[in-house]
Amino acid sequence: MTPLSIAFLPLTDSAVLVAAREKGFAEAQAIDLRLVRDMSWATLRDRLVYRQVEAAHMLAPLAIAVTLGLSQHPAMLSAPFKLNVNGNALAMSTTFAAALDPDPVSRVNDPLAAAHDFATAIGLHHRKPIVGVVHRFSSHALMLRYWLAYAGIDPDRDLSLRVLPPSLMTEALRAGEIDGFIAGEPWSSVAVAEGLAEIVAVGTRIWRRGVEKVLGFRTDWMDDNPELVDRLLVALSQAAEWCDANREELAEILARPEYVGQPAERLMPALHGRLILRPGDAALDFPDFMLFHREATAFPWRSQALWIYSQLVRWGEVEPSEAAERAAADVFRSDIYRRALAEAAQPMPGASMKLEGALSTPTAVGAHHGTLTLGPDRFFDDRVFDPGAIDRYLASFSQK
Amino acid sequence: MRIVIVDDSGLRATVLEEGLREAGYDDIHVVPPQSGFVARLERMAPDVVLMDLGSPSRDTLEEMLAVSRALARPIAMFVDQSDEAMIGAAIDAGVSAYVVDGLRKERVKPIIDLAIRRFNAFARMQTELDEAKTALAERKAIDRAKAILMNSKNLAEAEAYALLRTTAMNQNRRIFEVAEALITASELLGGSR
Numbered sequence: 001m002t003p004l005s006i007a008f009l010p011l012t013d014s015a016v017l018v019a020a021r022e023k024g025f026a027e028a029q030a031i032d033l034r035l036v037r038d039m040s041w042a043t044l045r046d047r048l049v050y051r052q053v054e055a056a057h058m059l060a061p062l063a064i065a066v067t068l069g070l071s072q073h074p075a076m077l078s079a080p081f082k083l084n085v086n087g088n089a090l091a092m093s094t095t096f097a098a099a100l101d102p103d104p105v106s107r108v109n110d111p112l113a114a115a116h117d118f119a120t121a122i123g124l125h126h127r128k129p130i131v132g133v134v135h136r137f138s139s140h141a142l143m144l145r146y147w148l149a150y151a152g153i154d155p156d157r158d159l160s161l162r163v164l165p166p167s168l169m170t171e172a173l174r175a176g177e178i179d180g181f182i183a184g185e186p187w188s189s190v191a192v193a194e195g196l197a198e199i200v201a202v203g204t205r206i207w208r209r210g211v212e213k214v215l216g217f218r219t220d221w222m223d224d225n226p227e228l229v230d231r232l233l234v235a236l237s238q239a240a241e242w243c244d245a246n247r248e249e250l251a252e253i254l255a256r257p258e259y260v261g262q263p264a265e266r267l268m269p270a271l272h273g274r275l276i277l278r279p280g281d282a283a284l285d286f287p288d289f290m291l292f293h294r295e296a297t298a299f300p301w302r303s304q305a306l307w308i309y310s311q312l313v314r315w316g317e318v319e320p321s322e323a324a325e326r327a328a329a330d331v332f333r334s335d336i337y338r339r340a341l342a343e344a345a346q347p348m349p350g351a352s353m354k355l356e357g358a359l360s361t362p363t364a365v366g367a368h369h370g371t372l373t374l375g376p377d378r379f380f381d382d383r384v385f386d387p388g389a390i391d392r393y394l395a396s397f398s399q400k
Numbered sequence: 401m402r403i404v405i406v407d408d409s410g411l412r413a414t415v416l417e418e419g420l421r422e423a424g425y426d427d428i429h430v431v432p433p434q435s436g437f438v439a440r441l442e443r444m445a446p447d448v449v450l451m452d453l454g455s456p457s458r459d460t461l462e463e464m465l466a467v468s469r470a471l472a473r474p475i476a477m478f479v480d481q482s483d484e485a486m487i488g489a490a491i492d493a494g495v496s497a498y499v500v501d502g503l504r505k506e507r508v509k510p511i512i513d514l515a516i517r518r519f520n521a522f523a524r525m526q527t528e529l530d531e532a533k534t535a536l537a538e539r540k541a542i543d544r545a546k547a548i549l550m551n552s553k554n555l556a557e558a559e560a561y562a563l564l565r566t567t568a569m570n571q572n573r574r575i576f577e578v579a580e581a582l583i584t585a586s587e588l589l590g591g592s593r
Contacts (some may be wrong), residue, residue, distance in 0.1 A: 040458035046496065050487045072462070135459055136466060163463035165456035177435050 002228055006215075008035055008057035009167070010027060011184045012211045013084040015250055016292055017057055020239035022253050028238075029231040035137075037258065040165060042072075047155060049075045052223075055232075057083060058216035061308050064328050065137040066125035068318055079214035081233055082298045083240075084344040086210050087139050087290040088203035090131075092180030093173060094279075097198040099124045102221050104277035111380040115151035118200070125179065128383050130160040131175040132181030139203075139212050142311045147206050149397065150381050151309045156315075161260045173197060173342045181221050184212075185270030185290070186262055192276055194268075199277040200339035204288050207357070209295075209377035211304045214332075222336070224382045233340035238294035241346075247271040288375060295375045296349055300324055300332035303353040303387040310390050314397060325390065347372035357387040362365060401503075404446040404513065406437065406461065412522045416450065419518045423510065433457035438464040443510040449498040450515050453491065458578065486512065495517040516541060531588040545579035548586050 004026075008014040017035060018028045026033035036053055041062060049058040049066065050073075064069045092100075098112065099121035101107050107114045122129055133141040145155045155161060164172055170191045173181065180197065181187070191197040203210050215236065217305035222229055223378040250272055251264040258260050260267060268303055269275050273289030276282070291297045313320045334352040341348065350366030357379040363371050366380040379385075385393055403425055407413040413430045420428050425571050429444060431437050433455055441449070442464065450460060486509070490497070493516040542564065549560035564582075568575045 039456040042458040042462050043453050043496070046453070047491060050491060051482070052488065052491050136463055163460050165459060167456060175435065244558055377417065 001027070002231075003006040003032045003034060004055070004228065004232065005034045005036055005049045005053040006055045006057065007038050007053045009038055009041065009044060010252060010262075010268055011057075011188060011213075013087050013184060013273075013290065014057050014258060014259065015238045015243045015254060016083050016236055016298075017215075018245050018253060018259050019085055019250060020235045023239060023242055024161060025235040025239045025242070026136065026232070028112045029235045031228070033232075033235075035259075038378075041138075045071065047052070048077070048218060049073055051218065051221070054217065054221060056216045058214055059138045060064050060211045060214045060305075061136060061137040061139060061142060061312065062313070063197075063214055063216040064305060064308050064318070067327055067331050068312075070312075070317055071137060076229055077216045077331060078219040078333045078336070079216050079300055079331055080222070080229070080333040080340070081215040081236055082211065082300055083213040083215055083292075085291040086204045086288060087211055087212055088143060088182060088210070089183050089185065089275065090144060090180065090182040090201040091173075091188040091191045091197035092131075092200045093197055094195070096121060096125060096129060096179050097237055097278075100200060101322075102283060104198055104200070107200050108205055108277060108284070111147060111201060111205050112150070114201060115147055115153075118148060118149040119153050119158075122153065127179075128158070128160055130162055130177070131178040132164045132172060132178045132183070133161050134183050134400055135163060137246060137312075138315075140184070141201055142308065142315075143206050143210060143346060144182050145315060146311065147201060147380065153236055170194060170196065186260075186266040190266060191267045191276060192279055195279045195349075198279070199275060202275070202289070205380060208244035208288065209291075209375060214300065216354050222333075227341070229336065233337065234344060237293070237298060237341055237344060237346070243292040244294055246383060247367050249332060291375075296347060296372055299337055299349050300334050301352065301354055301356075302329045302332050302334055303356050303385070305329050305332035305355075306387040306390065307356050307385050310385065311395055313390075314394055318392075320394075324358070327385075337382045338346065353387050357382075358384045401448065401452065401507070401511075402429070402444065402446045403448045404428075404441060404444055405430045406433050406441070406449060406451040406457070406484075408434070408455070409522075411525075412519070413450070414487075415525075416515060418519045419514050420511070433460070440467075442468050447500045447503060448511055449509045451496050451498070452519075453494040453496045453546060458496065461498070479507070480542055483509075489516050493517075494523070496517050502540045526592070538579075540546070541576055541579045541583060545582045553584075564591060 006017055008017055009062055014029045042054050047053045051350045063077045066075055067077050084181050111385055166187045168189050169181040169183055171192055172178045173196045186198050238244040249265045254260045254267050255264040270290050273286040276285040277284055309325055312318045318324055347370045357377055359377045362373050362375055363369055405413050405416055417428050431440055495515045497512050546560040549555050564575050564578055568578045
């Protein structure tokens with residue numbers, strides 16, 4: 001048995017790591033998987049960067065930001081495996097939500113109209129709305145910015161974005177310190193259950209296949225331990241398949257205090273994709289609320305790393321350059337995924353880059369080992385990201 | 401040199417603050433990481449911020465460092481990135497340190513070393529305290545179980561204890577576990593008050 005430590009945060013999307021340990025997938029690969037529970041992204045990042053753990057459950061944009069030197073001590077990170085796709089929701093206080101479309105279902109189903117309503121609601125609100133985000137370099141913050149900017153909102157001018165840990169969001173909302181927040185589940189559902197907020201936007205309706213958490217390594221460690229990395233990826237891939245198929249049992253395991261530490265019934269809305277949007281309403285189905293395995297979810301498309309890079313450029317986090325673009329794309333290591341899972345009985349994408357946001361229906365794509373059908377991956381505004389033309393993509397945002 | 405300790409454990413902050421004062425630092429402030437703490441911190445303009453690595457509010461603090469000028473050019477954790485032994489020790493002890501740029505590492509290292517020692521000492525104290533609490537709780541449970549046996553079976557105290565001990569040995573369990581089971585059973589039967 002080879003000992004291997006992975007740092008994680010107590011969130012529903014740590015599922016694949018937890019299942020790899022608890023359902024014996026890591027052990028079957030002769031890996032003694034130790035999961036180290038952290039309470040902030042900063043601490044998880046420090047553990048990875050300063051070699052206290054071998055890998056970490058990371059926000060995809062944070063892995064890129066650390067590599068680009070945007071988040072404290074720079075270190076080259078690599079993400080050869082995506083731990084999930086989607087899973088976020090934006091909850092706004094009932095007061096703020098009252099200025100939006102009165103039907104919560106049409107808000108989430110028509111994000112175009114909802115973005116415009118949000119812009120109007122900002123003007124009606126008694127102060128500049130304060131929206132909690134989990135981290136500057138989170139998919140949550142990028143999604144919120146992408147969505148609201150569509151309606152002409154400048155997130156840095158028209159909103160105050162406040163970084164708070166997800167577990168403190170509900171209390172901050174109750175105390176009136178924030179007017180809403182965007183976080184991974186179960187936190188939006190908790191705020192709804194407590195009667196404090198309504199879910200007004202859902203990640204999968206903004207970008208139908210939004211990149212969320214990745215498994216991050218230090219690149220030098222990953223390069224020095226190819227055989228161990230391959231075994232880990234095999235274990236994680238099997239664990240992800242198990243997670244997609246066994247959500248009830250998964251919720252029970254995640255509920256334990258050493259993992260997410262929340263009652264299983266709080267974890268079920270995200271795992272089943274059945275969310276209550278407004279206190280007292282019936283639940284609404286989101287069949288692709290959070291994906292672990294199907295559609296080759298774990299495959300790190302380099303084009304997805306470049307989409308994140310494009311957004312970091314868009315919001316002034318990084319100066320555009322060929323070197324930065326290259327470094328960002330290189331964080332998503334589809335080559336390592338291919339090497340590790342070449343023998344696995346599952347379809348392997350034929351390409352490593354694709355247009356992002358081009359599919360509106362499930363589509364079969366070129367693959368080795370059988371057929372691979374990718375789900376619809378549209379952005380709500382129908383923009384398509386061509387990783388070969390980032391400049392043109394970015395220019396399209398400044399035109400009205 | 402102004403040092404701010406961000407910590408919500410009153411005791412740990414006190415342990416650290418005392419150590420720093422003994423070492424001759426006198427401009428020390430303790431700020432709990434509650435709502436609005438970043439605004440307080442910003443006004444204080446500290447040279448060094450020490451924070452519990454386990455605090456969920458570290459991301460909030462780093463965001464403030466990214467957008468404000470509270471620390472002119474803050475560096476996470478350490479001034480000397482090459483000192484991996486110290487970095488490892490700090491992470492093990494659960495300390496993070498943010499230091500204003502330009503401070504020489506000879507001036508900062510003693511502070512971080514001291515914080516590591518004090519955090520470790522506090523962790524040991526905490527463990528001992530937990531153990532003492534557990535021991536006390538166990539003694540209380542055993543006393544209650546003895547009283548139940550003395551009442552219901554009309555035993556002397558020594559006999560009641562002997563019975564608990566024999567049962568525990570026979571069942572290969574701890575006396576405390578047998579006592580707890582007895583208390584639960586007795587409560588279910590409505591026998592104990």
